[in-house]
Amino acid sequence: MAIVRTHIPRSAVKRLTSYLTQVQRMMEKETEWVSSQELAVKLGLTSSTVRQDLSHVDFSGTSKKGYRTQLLEQALIRTLGADRTWNAVVVGAGNLGRALARHSEFMRHGFRICGVFDSDPAKIGKKVGSLSIRDWRELPKAIREGQIELGIIAVPSQAAQSVADLMIASGVRGILNLALAHVITPERVPVVDSRIVSSLLELSHAVKSRS
Amino acid sequence: MAIVRTHIPRSAVKRLTSYLTQVQRMMEKETEWVSSQELAVKLGLTSSTVRQDLSHVDFSGTSKKGYRTQLLEQALIRTLGADRTWNAVVVGAGNLGRALARHSEFMRHGFRICGVFDSDPAKIGKKVGSLSIRDWRELPKAIREGQIELGIIAVPSQAAQSVADLMIASGVRGILNLALAHVITPERVPVVDSRIVSSLLELSHAVKSRS
DNA sequence: TAGATTGTTAATCGATTAACAATC
DNA sequence: TAGATTGTTAATCGATTAACAATC
Numbered sequence: 001m002a003i004v005r006t007h008i009p010r011s012a013v014k015r016l017t018s019y020l021t022q023v024q025r026m027m028e029k030e031t032e033w034v035s036s037q038e039l040a041v042k043l044g045l046t047s048s049t050v051r052q053d054l055s056h057v058d059f060s061g062t063s064k065k066g067y068r069t070q071l072l073e074q075a076l077i078r079t080l081g082a083d084r085t086w087n088a089v090v091v092g093a094g095n096l097g098r099a100l101a102r103h104s105e106f107m108r109h110g111f112r113i114c115g116v117f118d119s120d121p122a123k124i125g126k127k128v129g130s131l132s133i134r135d136w137r138e139l140p141k142a143i144r145e146g147q148i149e150l151g152i153i154a155v156p157s158q159a160a161q162s163v164a165d166l167m168i169a170s171g172v173r174g175i176l177n178l179a180l181a182h183v184i185t186p187e188r189v190p191v192v193d194s195r196i197v198s199s200l201l202e203l204s205h206a207v208k209s210r211s
Numbered sequence: 212m213a214i215v216r217t218h219i220p221r222s223a224v225k226r227l228t229s230y231l232t233q234v235q236r237m238m239e240k241e242t243e244w245v246s247s248q249e250l251a252v253k254l255g256l257t258s259s260t261v262r263q264d265l266s267h268v269d270f271s272g273t274s275k276k277g278y279r280t281q282l283l284e285q286a287l288i289r290t291l292g293a294d295r296t297w298n299a300v301v302v303g304a305g306n307l308g309r310a311l312a313r314h315s316e317f318m319r320h321g322f323r324i325c326g327v328f329d330s331d332p333a334k335i336g337k338k339v340g341s342l343s344i345r346d347w348r349e350l351p352k353a354i355r356e357g358q359i360e361l362g363i364i365a366v367p368s369q370a371a372q373s374v375a376d377l378m379i380a381s382g383v384r385g386i387l388n389l390a391l392a393h394v395i396t397p398e399r400v401p402v403v404d405s406r407i408v409s410s411l412l413e414l415s416h417a418v419k420s421r422s
Numbered sequence: 423t424a425g426a427t428t429g430t431t432a433a434t435c436g437a438t439t440a441a442c443a444a445t446c
Numbered sequence: 447t448a449g450a451t452t453g454t455t456a457a458t459c460g461a462t463t464a465a466c467a468a469t470c
Contacts, residue, residue: 017408042393049439063453106407194407201320205227274429
């Protein structure tokens with residue numbers, strides 16, 4: 001579709017990530033074409049929404065056939081910025097932080113976890129997969145010297161803001177916040193929140209209100 | 212605020228979880244009152260949105276003073292359905308699944324992980340914290356006998372739908388989906404998605420489009 | 423009392439859906 | 447060609463914000 005380079009609504013960006021996943025799934029099955037209608041059914045949307053969303057992506061479908069899966073995948077990857085490697089660090093070597101550091105799915109999408117940091121002396125030096133947990137005071141140096149652009153916060157909520165501040169001062173360009181706390185950042189450093197406890201609360205509300 | 216028992220918009224429910232976290236933080240500091248304006252500033256919203264959202268919660272503020280933190284916390288907990296214990300199972304004993312099973316933050320909010328399941332014989336029987344990984348074919352029995360109401364999917368995306376189907380057939384009432392795949396459920400079983408890879412893609416898009 | 427903050431209504435803004443001409 | 451599907455415009459729907467009377 002069009003040759004757009006304007007702002008894409010956040011709600012649409014979220015769905016673009018789903019389209020990407022879905023298309024990759026279909027490519028595994030060697031599907032060559034997919035229509036907006038098919039994507040809509042698979043993802044519980046309307047075909048109108050799908051077409052509207054894909055109009056933000058720099059690529060075109062074909063009348064009567066739909067979208068070529070391979071081209072759509074590439075275009076989505078480009079639009080989402082996944083056509084390159086992003087270096088990231090994880091701060092917080094609790095259960096969650098350690099799981100992330102070992103999670104192979106990230107690498108497959110271009111996100112390379114380059115370091116794991118913690119403030120607990122008992123943890124520092126321990127191995128997590130191929131990485132060693134490092135003292136979080138080394139974070140600024142690591143970020144600067146390692147061309148790290150993304151920071152992942154996996155610490156208890158009380159510490160989240162100070163970790164964010166240190167990451168930003170050290171030059172990260174974006175933050176994934178897994179802590180159960182809102183972190184404040186300057187305009188230039190976007191934050192995406194992903195909180196499992198919040199999701200569970202959403203879920204308990206949904207279950208409760210359906211009975 | 213009002214005595215409402217109608218549908219609360221999903222966007223508002225998400226924010227209610229943030230208000231809860233924020234209020235709990237303030238209570239630790241023994242703050243007794245909080246205004247819509249304060250909450251708005253802390254969470255990057257407008258005070259209007261905060262008041263509008265809290266109008267869905269069964270409780271009232273006080274002119275000139277704001278909201279009593281203790282009452283607000285209780286009301287939010289009730290509204291979100293967190294005033295009770297929810298039994299949950301995790302399917303998928305990979306890095307993420309194992310981390311969740313050990314995550315103490317869940318219990319603190321009333322979510323009790325009662326079992327971890329996997330299909331890999333090499334994993335079955337291994338310990339994860341105080342739980343042993345069990346054969347996923349035991350899932351239906353465990354769900355029925357354990358009064359399990361929530362299922363957490365932490366398997367690779369190819370397996371997500373069949374895990375969901377089995378959970379639903381066994382009687383779970385809601386699903387938290389951490390797999391990178393959309394799962395289809397009947398109307399009566401709500402699904403909340405929480406996908407870290409998707410969040411990272413959102414983040415890379417945001418960083419990219421800000422430069 | 424005067425002033426601050428709620429709760430609610432109305433206005434605005436943005437996102438989703440419907441509709442359909444263009445196209446292959 | 448006839449029919450199916452895109453891309454886009456217009457209509458609808460819902461969510462956010464503004465405004466302000468009510469209140470303590």
